[in-house]
Amino acid sequence: MTTNAVADPHAATRSAPANGKHRASALQRLMEIRVGIIPLPIYALLVALIAAFSIKGKISGEVTVMIAIIVVGGFTCAEIGRRIPILNVIGGSSLMTIFLPSFLVAHQLLPAPLVQQVTTFTKSTNFIYLFITAVVVGSILSMDRRVLIQGFVKIFIPLAAGSVAALAVGGTVGWICGIGFWRSILYVVVPVMAGGVGEGAIPLSIGYAEALGLNQGIVLGQILPLVFFGNLVAIICCGALKSLGKRRADLTGNGQLQPVGNGAADDISERAHSSVTNIDVATVAAGGITGIAIYVFGTLIYSLIGLPAPVAMLFLVVMVKLLKAVPASLEEGARVVFRFFVTAVTYPLLFSTAVALTPWHELVEAFHPANLVTIIATVLTLTATGFYVGKWLKMYPIETAIVNACHSGLGGTGDVMILTAAERMELMPFAQVATRIGGAITVTLAIIAIAHFKIL
Template sequence: MTTDAVADPMPPAATHAAPIATPGSNRLQRLMEIRVGIIPLPIYLLLLGLIAAFSFMGKISGEVTVMIAVLVVGGFTCAEIGRRIPVLNAIGGSSLLTIFLPSFLVAHQLLPAPLVQQVTTFTKATNFIYLFITAVVVGSILSMNRQVLLQGFVKIFVPLTAGSVAALGVGGVIGWICGLGFWRSILYVVIPVMAGGVGEGAIPLSVGYAEALGLDQGAMIGQILPLVFFGNLVAIICCGALNSLGKSRPDLTGNGQLQPDNGGMAEDAQHRAYSSVTNIDVATAAAGGITGIAIYVFGTLIYRLVGLPAPVAMLFLVVAVKLFRAVPASIEEGARVVFRFFVIAVTYPLLFSTAVALTPWHELVAAFHPANLITIVATVVTLTATGFYVGRCMKMYPIESAIVNACHSGLGGTGDVMILTAAERMELMPFAQVATRIGGAITVTLAIIAMAHFKVL
């Protein structure tokens, strides 16, 4: 029952003299080798029973140990179900179900209220999405070849820019055909989809629009927000389909590597990034993890001083660390091990907590107006397809280039996690952050200027 998207093959067991075991203990050991995600089956059933008992008694605790148990069980349960649904599993079913099933259950009061309350409080209080992004961004960048890293960051802006322009044109035309109007489609549908999420996209966009038009900001955000959620859903489906394409056409993908490297160094680095084998000790892995946290905290200081979002500042800082060889290879390896741990063990629990606490089902459903749906699908597909073909022309791996472009229509950092989970390419997180954060900021700025000039209602 192992969830393939996140679990690595188990290493061979060490050869040693085994203690004499009873038939009952042998059966238990065999059951322990069956897993739901990362959880041995007997442990899974025990935790499931305990969580259910405490929830229905109204005694579920919000302490971190209990919350880890709840999120791990919830996340890997949804992922396992999604992996086993035909057709859906070909388009990222594990991530789709982990994102939207809990949201549906919360909206229809099918999860115990005490559990929902504690998960929501824990998720909002800890904001551990940023810990996840820190581990993934720092670990993936430090695992890269320096030359490939620099070339990738320079080249990715070409398919990203081309895709954004093409998506604006196609989305505007399709919206006009559907009766929304050309400029209204661009400003009220296409731009919100590419704005970079909620906190750094939809909210500043709604404030800018409301000020330009003299309208209520609350009503404006209510109009924009559902479109952002649906755009993220379309991007998840597109990237799940791209992942399936990559499995049938391996010549089109670098399996998380953005571009080929003729010298073979990038390929070696990529194998190292995916590997679960390491010869470093626990202290060095911990040193790699705290190095990433220090870089993020430094990014928060930059945010306080100049207003650059902390994840973006962190991105620039860790690239500088890599380019200037500021940390030794052992620390880089430690950061890689932490990165692999978060990808394997934390991705689905994080998606589950986000779905319960931060993904409003009714707002997603509110976007299901036919004209909006068609326009959003056309926008995201154009953005993704342009990334595929332009990336191919620039000798990048087209599937990876398309996935990064699709992240431009993601729901901020959370959306990047969702999209890259469906694509099974978490190594692209640094480039996804460029598409979401920087691309979104540019999009929002230009859109507010355009709205102030044209005042489209």
């Protein structure tokens, strides 16, 4: 909990008629204490209301009720994780928000009506794409153009180097553990770097099943737990990198991928953007709807050529930035939307995802010693390569390591989890490159390889 309350030095000298004001100030001091973003009295009221509706077994699926539930659940888990020693320095808030609800659901420790409504809400709204839209559009539009151009060109180098190194090390470690070199690569390392479930594990299992004449469901069941565990290792790695950045300020740009030159701004728009201090609500709303329009355009591109909408959106917003198509005030509006979503929506999103889409048993099934060692070696190699190659390229090594770690993430959801643990949500555009594009390349090459070599 956080508080900004300040004691009133004149309270003792006030007359009796001021008692009401004194009581009011005490309540105000309580309102300054927060669980996440929720004032403590409001938090207590919401917990009591949710408990009452749960006891009655009548939890509404109305959007306002759902927001109350996932906000309370998300920030409660985050607060618990923040207060656990050791865990709090490796991303405890995000780890607790991801895995505690999943555990509670699996052991039926959450009310069934609550779980049902949260699951329905999460799947029907699919609001993770709204979150990604706000973060990607806001972070890119508020980014220096030179940093954007250089970052997108450079980031492929540590990603490629990390992928090659992870394949070699993961295969070798798997061979030492008795899995076999090529089997380790195709059935452990590749699933971890495939880009999540929907755009990684599922197409990979389909390709493997068709190439080998196997049942797709069985193949998916074998590789899916590995994807979840790889994401967990990446979260822990990036939580540790966050702690390293607090001790070694020279290694991090605090969300910026590489240093900005000391020269003059490259155009009038950049200078104007830096001078924007006050914006109105309408401009913030305009920045938000601009991001939504870009994402909807991306869905059209997906329907035409099959390019995933988040990837299409990424390319579109980069184009908008490079062409200077929006004024500095609108860029600032998009940045405010981005900051709002990072501050207010991240933990509720993780909570709803954990309840609805993170099966506990899938994670537990991955805990085979040989798999564990191979996955840990893979993710550590991917991350460490990003760190050292980024340093060689004069990028911030902690940021490049975090982007590389996102290559082993659970798709868009995994990027949110990893960047939350790292407290580097500004890296979302580059994380999407690692997850979506890196994952697509990995899956394509793996399917070609298994069709050619027929490795069971």
